[in-house]
Amino acid sequence: MKNKKTVIALGLALAIIIVAFAALFIMNRPEAEKGNKTISVTVVFSDKSEKDYSIKTDAQYLGDALLQEKLVTEEEYSKGYYTVIADQRADYNLDKSWWCVTVNGEMTNVGINQQPISDGDEFEITNTPA
Amino acid sequence: MYISQVIMSHLPNIEIVSLLIIIITRKFGYKALASIYVFVGCEILTYGLSMWVINYLYVWLVLWFSVLLIRKIDSPLIYSLISAIFGLLFGTLCSVPYFLTGGITLGVTYIVGGFWFDILHCSGNFVSTLFLYRALTRIMDKMIKTQ
Numbered sequence: 001m002k003n004k005k006t007v008i009a010l011g012l013a014l015a016i017i018i019v020a021f022a023a024l025f026i027m028n029r030p031e032a033e034k035g036n037k038t039i040s041v042t043v044v045f046s047d048k049s050e051k052d053y054s055i056k057t058d059a060q061y062l063g064d065a066l067l068q069e070k071l072v073t074e075e076e077y078s079k080g081y082y083t084v085i086a087d088q089r090a091d092y093n094l095d096k097s098w099w100c101v102t103v104n105g106e107m108t109n110v111g112i113n114q115q116p117i118s119d120g121d122e123f124e125i126t127n128t129p130a
Numbered sequence: 131m132y133i134s135q136v137i138m139s140h141l142p143n144i145e146i147v148s149l150l151i152i153i154i155t156r157k158f159g160y161k162a163l164a165s166i167y168v169f170v171g172c173e174i175l176t177y178g179l180s181m182w183v184i185n186y187l188y189v190w191l192v193l194w195f196s197v198l199l200i201r202k203i204d205s206p207l208i209y210s211l212i213s214a215i216f217g218l219l220f221g222t223l224c225s226v227p228y229f230l231t232g233g234i235t236l237g238v239t240y241i242v243g244g245f246w247f248d249i250l251h252c253s254g255n256f257v258s259t260l261f262l263y264r265a266l267t268r269i270m271d272k273m274i275k276t277q
Contacts, residue, residue, distance in 0.1 A: 003205050006203070006205075007205070007207055007211065010208060011211060014211055014214055014215050014218070017218055018218065018252075024241065024242060024245075028242045080246065096178070096182055107243070108243065109242040109243045110243060110245075
């Protein structure tokens with residue numbers, strides 16, 4: 001009986017936390033824009049060199065635009081978890097390096113596949129070491 | 131703990147470190163802290179010093195303390211739920227340095243940006259604990275008996 005109460009309490013706590021997170025995510029998620037857009041993407045590599053890409057696309061999200069330009073692989077696009085961008089790897093699970101994404105100078109607060117793009121957006125994707 | 135983390139490092143946010151901490155804490159109580167910080171030390175030696183080190187110094191304590199409070203209970207489901215909650219809150223717990231250095235905006239950005247990874251962490255912890263708790267507990271009991 002005691003364990004049953006604990007299980008119910010923990011189950012409720014888990015459900016409440018999931019709902020709270022979902023609400024936080026929805027409140028902070030930016031809106032997608034339809035139609036043709038031109039965005040710029042600067043990839044900053046581990047040696048601090050940079051490469052600029054001007055992308056004309058009607059994609060609504062950054063992941064789709066990057067896939068269009070073959071800057072990311074289909075496999076990682078389908079998973080929504082990117083380690084290889086522009087042929088360079090940054091894998092947090094291997095060496096704690098990661099890709100930091102900013103839009104118009106500010107860090108994004110969603111994943112690449114969920115990041116909406118608007119005409120004129122300037123993205124910077126930086127290989128950030130541990 | 132360290133070996134399991136390295137082996138599973140290619141699976142994003144899937145780990146059994148949480149489960150091992152649960153089992154070791156149940157069996158050894160306060161002494162489990164030694165295992166936890168040996169693990170943290172191995173991670174630092176492998177990956178070097180960075181912001182994540184600050185996170186690792188305190189984040190596992192939350193799980194350890196939660197289990198310490200109820201260590202007499204022997205229920206895979208309860209520990210699965212605790213592990214799941216811990217996985218879900220992992221990103222939030224790790225966001226503390228970002229709140230302190232970058233304010234509310236950076237902290238919230240960090241939490242929201244890692245939302246899907248926390249969901250993955252939560253699910254992985256729940257499933258791995260539910261299915262492996264009994265087997266690993268038996269192995270730990272055997273190891274303790276043979277000593």
